[in-house]
Amino acid sequence: MLAMIAIPAGIALHTVRVAAVSQVPSANPTPYGYTWSLLLFVVPIVVIGWWFLPSAGIEIPQRAFWRTIWILVPFGFGLDFFFANWFFTFPNAGATLGIGAPALGGRVPLEEYIFYFTGFLAVLLIYVWLNEYWLAAYNVPDYPGEAKQIPRLLKFHLSSLIVGLTLIGAAILYKKLRSLFPEGFPSYFTVLVVGGLIPSSSFFSAVRRFINWRAFSLTLFMILLISMFWEATLAVPYGWWGYQQKQMVGLFIGAWAGLPIEAVTVWIAVTYGTAIVFEIVKIWQASGKSARHAFLGKRAN
Secondary structure (H helix, E strand, O other), X not given: OHHHHHHHHHHHHHXXXXXXXXXXXXXXXXXXXXXXXXXXXXXXXXXXXXXXHHHOOOOOOHHHHHHHHHHHHHHHHHHHHHHHHHHEEOOOHHHOOOOEEOOOOOOEEHHHHHXXXXXXXXXXXXXXXXXXXXXXXXXXXXXXXXXXXXXXOOOOOHHHHHHHHHHHHHHHHHHHHOOOOXXXXXXXXXXXXXHHHXXXXXXXXXXXXXXXXXXXXXXXXXXXXXXXXXXXHHHOOOOOOEEOHHHOOOOEEHHHOOEEOHHHHHHHHHHHHHHHHHHHHHHHHHHOOOHHHHHHOOOOO
């Protein structure tokens, strides 16, 4: 499904040989624009979490839900703290509240941390909404019963490792051989691949039966739609944030204000990782086993 849309879209975008350069005749064209744009995540969170799910009588596994959030959000915060000033730039201070948050190499807008917190929360709520309501017919019929039958959750998945290493290798080759910016290393893309690779290579064998792939697919398309509108239409053209070219693969989309390919792949990695982590925690909770027993298997006497 993703390839069916991405391939013709990529061909069409590739026909743009000269990127259009927008002229912004104002020093502060979008006052608090980044701050207000966080509603793109906040509104779905409020509508789904505090109105739709309760009114539809849908019970979600709350312990699994919040444990997933407490696993994923620190990853997003860590990305900001350790890499924000390495990967990104924030040229338009007028688009934010002007409140700095800690990060290596200098403070970053507070909105960055809110962005990652609400982003993971929105992705997970949309997946749960689709999984438990719109596409509930494609759930595992006896989730607790099948969860109890899994001998161990932690099981190496070689194919995920091969795909991840292949993607990183291809990114390095492209940057060094084809990119207009061969200096540096595709660090951001590597972090994204590793972020999706760790849960996939560790748990995919156990979790793939339990993921509602139809719900996952629709979640992915919804998040990509929000993200592309956000980045290509608003954030990059108006300087809410930008990208350090030396840390990117070097594949930029001219028709979208020079948006790097990482801006697209980040939400693929986030949605994929979120679905895996949530289902793994949910399986563990449904199995009724201790953490050690669930993840490592029954200890031999």
